[in-house]
């Protein structure tokens with residue numbers, strides 16, 4: 243079994259969930275649990291004029307085009323261009339992207355999947371171990387090959403199969419698509435207060451892929467794509483609050499402020515499981531009206547403290563009508579209240595001496611906020 247490259251978390255079997263990560267020591271709020279680099283990245287949109295095709299930083303005004311396919315790949319610097327030409331943008335990848343751009347237009351989802359397959363098959367040319375690590379991740383294809391998979395496989399075949407790869411087949415394409423669906427992490431466009439944030443790129447992270455989901459996660463992941471220096475596409479998983487030794491470390495696979503039905507639908511359709519976490523066990527019995535009542539902008543600190551213990555419903559008839567909202571505390575303390583954000587907050591990493599930081603960082607908008615009460619025990 244693969245092991246993550248540190249001793250703070252370890253990979254174990256978790257009944258009903260496959261593999262998962264557990265803490266090997268008591269964890270402090272904000273502690274870095276894992277830093278992971280992608281084995282592949284691919285653009286989330288057909289429009290390639292905003293982000294570097296290699297490191298996915300915002301492009302400068304005068305980007306560096308690929309000398310062979312200037313309309314398919316633009317880079318933020320000459321060093322990104324030269325790195326890409328021997329890795330992510332190899333001659334096979336360049337040729338495939340040109341062929342894709344000359345093909346009849348595809349619906350956006352299929353186009354993104356074609357980008358993934360080009361990046362995945364390109365990985366087989368760059369690193370057999372990384373390609374096998376990708377194929378060993380969780381995710382099973384449907385029992386019979388569906389029409390989109392067959393279409394995508396014949397599209398990639400028409401570009402010319404990746405040279406030297408044994409096993410190139412519709413089944414391999416289906417397996418790769420299943421790994422992508424269950425494991426890809428989105429790197430988002432810069433935060434805007436005014437509207438929806440789109441995904442700029444997806445990445446496959448071989449170690450972070452082992453974190454299971456919880457709707458009240460005890461860790462969250464940060465990325466700093468527009469940051470300077472190497473490793474800008476790494477993701478860093480940090481503890482949201484204290485975690486005892488031996489506890490499973492979970493992320494939320496989407497913003498934590500999603501409602502019960504949205505969460506269950508996404509988890510069922512994309513990840514193939516019904517979530518039975520503590521929060522879902524409470525919210526399964528909520529009506530839509532009760533869900534409407536949890537807008538965190540309407541909550542005060544006092545609401546959170548009271549609702550930790552459960553408060554009476556408005557009708558106050560005392561007959562099992564309590565609105566159970568044990569996770570109000572989580573929302574008040576660990577969910578960003580900035581308009582259109584809903585990111586998760588975690589303290590900055592503890593100092594080298596182990597002192598917990600009093601500054602909370604949002605993993606979506608990046609805002610830093612002093613949190614006077616950060617030393618209190620986590621939920």
Ligand SMILES: C[S@@+](CC[C@H](N)C(=O)[O-])C[C@H]1O[C@@H](n2cnc3c(N)ncnc32)[C@H](O)[C@@H]1O
Nearest residue numbers: 258259260261380424451452453454455513515
């Ligand atoms: C990114 S992988 C996580 C690692 C995976 N458990 C493994 O064995 O490699 C996502 C998959 O893990 C499983 N999973 C994640 N969270 C779960 C949960 N809360 N309950 C049940 N299964 C879960 C689902 O099968 C999901 O498709």
